[in-house]
Amino acid sequence: MGIKDDAVEVRAQGWRTLAALHGLIEAELERSLQAEAQLSVVEYTVLDALSRQDGWHMRMQQLARATALSASATTRLVNRLEDRGLLTRILCADDRRGIYTELTPAGLKLLEHTRPVHDATLERALAEAHEVPELAPLVDALPRLHAGV
Amino acid sequence: MGIKDDAVEVRAQGWRTLAALHGLIEAELERSLQAEAQLSVVEYTVLDALSRQDGWHMRMQQLARATALSASATTRLVNRLEDRGLLTRILCADDRRGIYTELTPAGLKLLEHTRPVHDATLERALAEAHEVPELAPLVDALPRLHAGV
DNA sequence: GCGGGATAATCGCTTGTGCAACAATAAATA
DNA sequence: TATTTATTGTTGCACAAGCGATTATCCCGC
Numbered sequence: 001m002g003i004k005d006d007a008v009e010v011r012a013q014g015w016r017t018l019a020a021l022h023g024l025i026e027a028e029l030e031r032s033l034q035a036e037a038q039l040s041v042v043e044y045t046v047l048d049a050l051s052r053q054d055g056w057h058m059r060m061q062q063l064a065r066a067t068a069l070s071a072s073a074t075t076r077l078v079n080r081l082e083d084r085g086l087l088t089r090i091l092c093a094d095d096r097r098g099i100y101t102e103l104t105p106a107g108l109k110l111l112e113h114t115r116p117v118h119d120a121t122l123e124r125a126l127a128e129a130h131e132v133p134e135l136a137p138l139v140d141a142l143p144r145l146h147a148g149v
Numbered sequence: 150m151g152i153k154d155d156a157v158e159v160r161a162q163g164w165r166t167l168a169a170l171h172g173l174i175e176a177e178l179e180r181s182l183q184a185e186a187q188l189s190v191v192e193y194t195v196l197d198a199l200s201r202q203d204g205w206h207m208r209m210q211q212l213a214r215a216t217a218l219s220a221s222a223t224t225r226l227v228n229r230l231e232d233r234g235l236l237t238r239i240l241c242a243d244d245r246r247g248i249y250t251e252l253t254p255a256g257l258k259l260l261e262h263t264r265p266v267h268d269a270t271l272e273r274a275l276a277e278a279h280e281v282p283e284l285a286p287l288v289d290a291l292p293r294l295h296a297g298v
Numbered sequence: 299g300c301g302g303g304a305t306a307a308t309c310g311c312t313t314g315t316g317c318a319a320c321a322a323t324a325a326a327t328a
Numbered sequence: 329t330a331t332t333t334a335t336t337g338t339t340g341c342a343c344a345a346g347c348g349a350t351t352a353t354c355c356c357g358c
Contacts, residue, residue: 007292008268014291015174015271019194022171023217025164030346040314045168060337068172070316075338077314097323097336119157122164141290142163143156179316189344209307222345224308229344246306246353 021135025125032121037114042067043081044118047111050087050103057090057100086110170284174274181270186263191216192230193267196260199236199252206239206249235259 026041033039049066050056058066064074078101081087086107092098103111126142129135175190182188198215199205207215213223227250230236235256241247252260275291278284
């Protein structure tokens with residue numbers, strides 16, 4: 001095997017590690033958020049993304065990108081959260097195709113109540129992952145990505 | 150904000166980056182594998198995991214862990230692949246609750262035909278991700294995890 | 299050996315997802 | 329201005345996922 005084959009294998013292994021860590025964290029967050037606030041991970045992601053926007057409004061397509069979800073899934077996701085009163089749709093005046101989504105006070109309140117649970121679960125999941133030899137290096141590398149922030 | 154709050158935020162941002170990169174890669178692999186071999190990413194993962202086992206056999210539960218899937222989803226996933234003749238179930242003699250899954254020649258052949266496409270797509274997806282400033286550091290960190298292999 | 303608890307895998311049911319087709323609006327072109 | 333083309337978001341449909349209940353088997357203590 002030459003250098004090229006090694007690179008391929010290293011990439012594949014990196015991807016498997018990434019997928020494994022992602023799966024582990026997501027599963028724990030799923031359980032935790034479900035138990036605490038009847039929120040799925042994507043639902044929490046939407047609320048969180050909205051809260052970190054100036055004025056708390058985003059278009060559907062931005063939301064789709066932020067969640068790595070399809071357009072149709074995003075539509076229904078927003079429907080669910082709107083039905084629960086956690087966000088509202090706002091028609092965009094300048095581009096009448098576009099729709100802004102905005103966090104309601106109830107949505108913001110639920111988010112702020114849930115965030116500590118989310119963060120604690122994330123910390124615990126990372127600690128667990130660190131116990132797995134295969135995952136430890138990636139867990140260690142993660143905080144170094146944004147250490148300066 | 151104190152040191153503790155910073156750590157929380159760094160973890161959260163690391164997780165968002167991880168999730169974003171995972172979503173991007175998975176989406177590209179999904180398209181590519183679907184077009185090339187009518188395989189989903191998890192299906193490919195199963196075939197690949199089986200091929201890297203001694204004697205190419207694994208129990209359902211190992212498979213569930215390897216794919217980060219539930220037990221029931223694993224059952225149906227194996228059903229689909231078995232129906233397509235890509236793997237077979239083998240009753241375990243010593244523990245009659247257990248079931249081994251083994252790659253068939255057809256499954257191995259399909260895998261070996263698909264693997265180059267998979268690897269090329271992975272390389273391309275990582276290159277694309279590297280163009281995104283937010284993701285580049287993680288992309289760079291990945292190959293260093295198993296550089297010595 | 300025998301009952302009680304744990305473990306492996308499967309099945310019914312509900313829910314969320316992607317794809318493709320669609321409707322409405324904006325932008326480009328003639 | 330009129331007509332085409334692109335973009336934005338929603339809907340119908342089929343499929344895969346998780347949860348909980350169920351069945352079969354193993355293992356431990358008596």
